[in-house]
Amino acid sequence: MYDLAAIGAWLEFAVRWVHVITAIAWIGSSFYFIALDLGLHRDRNLASGADGEEWQVHGGGFYHIQKYLVAPAQMPGDLIWFKWESYATWLSGFAMLFLVYYLGAEFYLIDPGVADLAPWQAILISLISLAGGWLAYDAICKSKFGDDNTRLMIFLYVILVALSYFYTSVFSGRAALIHLGAFTATIMSANVFFIIIPNQKIVVEDLKAGRKPDPKYGKIAKQRSTHNNYLTLPVLFMMLSNHYPLAFASEYNWIIASLVFLMGVTIRHYFNTIHARKGNPRWTWLATAVLFVIIMWLSTAPMFRAEEPEEASGAALRYAQADHFDEVTDIVMGRCSMCHAAEPAWDGLLWPPKGVRLETPNQIARNAHAIYLQAGLGHAMPPANLSFIEPEERQLIMAWYKAAND
Structure with missing residues (x-):
């Protein structure tokens, strides 16, 4: 009989590979369309009625791209949807969470020195936090409070800081940062599944029925897409963190995680500003470097948590x-x-x-x-x-x- 541990290791490797492939596809298309949207020339009176256009060159060919603010006059017959990359990334990521942290809860999810939980308790906390986090986020976005996007994003950052502290208070350091990434990725993928794609489908149905689409659906989808844009880089950091004890094993791992979200904002702000042709905010790189130096210092002051209990369990x-x-x-x-x-x-x-x-x-x-x-x-x-x-x-x-x- 083939070694079950080897089968499990190869299964984990295969799922991780799928996760990386689909994440590359999702992040790549997301970054491209954000850059495209910001870089459109909107000062031209286009005969097509489009909101803006851009010429691009790639792979030896030229591309002429136009964007309609709400929708074109008629529904195109060969419309391409960008959604499966997001769904496949989340599903493969959750499969990884299940294979590594749920099946191996006693080794990777639970740290008795942090919280002496039974595996079922730790798994339940994980599931509730992921599902409940999305419901709370969605409710806040749909409330009057969410009408001001700047105010909303500041409040969401405060929530992420609080969640960083919560996760590091119940899980091992490694699992805490992974869960913070999983929580953020769940919000991002749920934005696509529950908000962005359904809103786009409403617009499509209006076009098919000969109705003029309501621009509010595009505005709502744009807000969630912007959130996804700024959350992407922190998620990547969290997913890579399990390979670097300096990130997850520090006493101040929750502060490190909190600062990573700020670095995601500064880096994306630079590229978004460049793509929008609104200047060259080099200060963002200095801010990012300062934040990273602070993270480096926190990671070694002191290096690790207190000694784990010597009683073996489970x-x-x-x-x-x-x-x-x-x-x-x-x-x-x-x-x-x-x-x-x-x-x-x-x-x-x-x-x-x-x-x-x-x-x-x-x-x-x-x-x-x-x-x-x-x-x-x-x-x-x-x-x-x-x-x-x-x-x-x-x-x-x-x-x-x-x-x-x-």
Whole structure:
């Protein structure tokens, strides 16, 4: 029978690949259309009645693009919709959340040093926060308060700061930042699914019926599209953060996350201003650099949270009680802990890779799955086999893991 852990790892890899592919397609089209809309020449009296036009060159050809403020006089027969990129990105992202953080809740979602939750409790908090967050956001946007877009975006930032603190108070640092990204991505994709596309369909139906479309639907869709535009870069940072303990393992990870949203605003403001031909706000790069330096400082002051509890629980206890655990502990201590320690002994390392520490039996039991895949079934660890782990030791790691799962 094929190794179930290997199947799971490849399934995760496949879903992650799909997620990256669809995210590239969604973000690429989103950035293109925002730049196109901002760059349109609207000072020309076009015979077609369009609101603006632009000429572009790409791939050896010239493109003449026109945008209608509400809709053209007649419904075109070959209209292309940009929506599946958004839906596929969210679905594949949620699949990743399920495979990594729900199925592996005891290892990746829960940190007993932060909140001693049962897996079902942590998963329920995750689901409620994602769904409830969208409902609250949507209600605020539709309220009178949401009529002023500047006021609305400032208030939404305050909510994101509060949510950053909440997530880091209930989940592991890694899971907290991932959830903040998932929360933001849920809002973005729901904007497309529940607001932007339905509003566009209303306009299409009006055209088919010979009615003049109401411009309010385009205005509402434009507001949500603008929100998506400014949220995209922070989401990318959050999704990449799980590879960098300096981002998620700091005591001030919630402040780091909050500042990342500001960096997203400054970077997008620069490009949006350039595309709209309204100047060259170079100050945004200085502001972004200052914010990033602050983040760097926060990440190392101090480096990590307090020590985790030494009591093993749940799945970790199963691995700690399995055959060969003592021998595997000796192997890991001898071959891995010089790097995977609070203060690594290996020259040039200032923190443990990926934030993984393997200095105690509990830490080894909690990271059993990763140890098995990286140093047992696979030979990724130690890198270049710098600590000279023997084939027999890798076999023992695999025997320990399988004994715990028999």
